[in-house]
Amino acid sequence: xxxxxxxxxxxxxxxxxxxxxxxxxxxxxxxxxxxxxxxxxxxxxxxxxxxxxxxxxxxxxxxxxxxxxxxxxxxxxxxxxxxxxxxxxxxxxxxxxxxxxxxxxxxxxxxxxxxxxxxxxxxxxxxxxxxxxxxxxxxxxxxxxxxxxxxxxxxxxxxxxxxxxxxxxxxxxxxxxxxxxxxxxxxxxxxxxxxxxxxxxxxxxxxxxxxxxxxxxxxxxxxxxxxxxxxxxxxxxxxxxxxxxxxxx
Numbered sequence: 001x002x003x004x005x006x007x008x009x010x011x012x013x014x015x016x017x018x019x020x021x022x023x024x025x026x027x028x029x030x031x032x033x034x035x036x037x038x039x040x041x042x043x044x045x046x047x048x049x050x051x052x053x054x055x056x057x058x059x060x061x062x063x064x065x066x067x068x069x070x071x072x073x074x075x076x077x078x079x080x081x082x083x084x085x086x087x088x089x090x091x092x093x094x095x096x097x098x099x100x101x102x103x104x105x106x107x108x109x110x111x112x113x114x115x116x117x118x119x120x121x122x123x124x125x126x127x128x129x130x131x132x133x134x135x136x137x138x139x140x141x142x143x144x145x146x147x148x149x150x151x152x153x154x155x156x157x158x159x160x161x162x163x164x165x166x167x168x169x170x171x172x173x174x175x176x177x178x179x180x181x182x183x184x185x186x187x188x189x190x191x192x193x194x195x196x197x198x199x200x201x202x203x204x205x206x207x208x209x210x211x212x213x214x215x216x217x218x219x220x221x222x223x224x225x226x227x228x229x230x231x232x233x234x235x236x237x238x239x240x241x242x243x244x245x246x247x248x249x
Contacts (some may be wrong), residue, residue: 058213065167
């Protein structure tokens with residue numbers, strides 16, 4: 001039986017999805033819920049579900065950034081995205097990031113049954129890491145030098161705000177692009193995804209603070225990680241040692 005986390009800013013939607021899952025007889029147990037991206041990340045890190053159902057427009061960390069962040073430590077999980085009709089480009093980006101399917105609102109029994117069925121079939125027959133590759137081919141192509149100024153603005157904004165919860169939606173609004181286009185443009189011009197860039201920046205800042213003698217327990221919050229356990233996990237994954245071990249070195 002798959003273990004499932006549901007993320008939506010509306011409590012009634014979460015309860016509705018739970019009810020629909022029971023009605024379709026899904027082989028799944030809901031082990032966690034959240035109504036914003038930051039809480040969702042903490043819940044997902046703690047319970048490590050097999051399947052994550054998330055809306056795209058959620059507070060603090062949008063659904064696209066949540067998927068990117070989760071794939072850093074939970075690469076085999078399957079993602080099902082909920083989006084409004086006007087958010088099709090967002091949903092398409094979610095597919096490129098690794099989501100297996102998406103449902104346009106309102107979520108109905110038939111839509112959920114079909115999407116969840118495809119996810120369960122995929123989990124039985126294919127590794128999750130191969131998901132979403134075909135979508136890459138239909139995303140907007142960029143030309144030489146296009147968007148250079150926009151990316152510089154984004155990088156400057158990240159540099160000033162890396163301690164805060166920032167996501168692709170917020171950055172896209174900053175430069176007047178849709179998140180799908182910005183996601184591709186960022187990776188092309190910077191050489192890595194937004195989440196990997198943000199994580200790298202935070203880890204480098206954490207190293208500097210530890211070198212200066214700051215307490216490991218305080219450094220995580222200082223660089224944008226309110227969950228100390230998650231900070232320790234990310235730091236060790238990126239450096240090969242814990243913050244305390246780095247400080248001693």
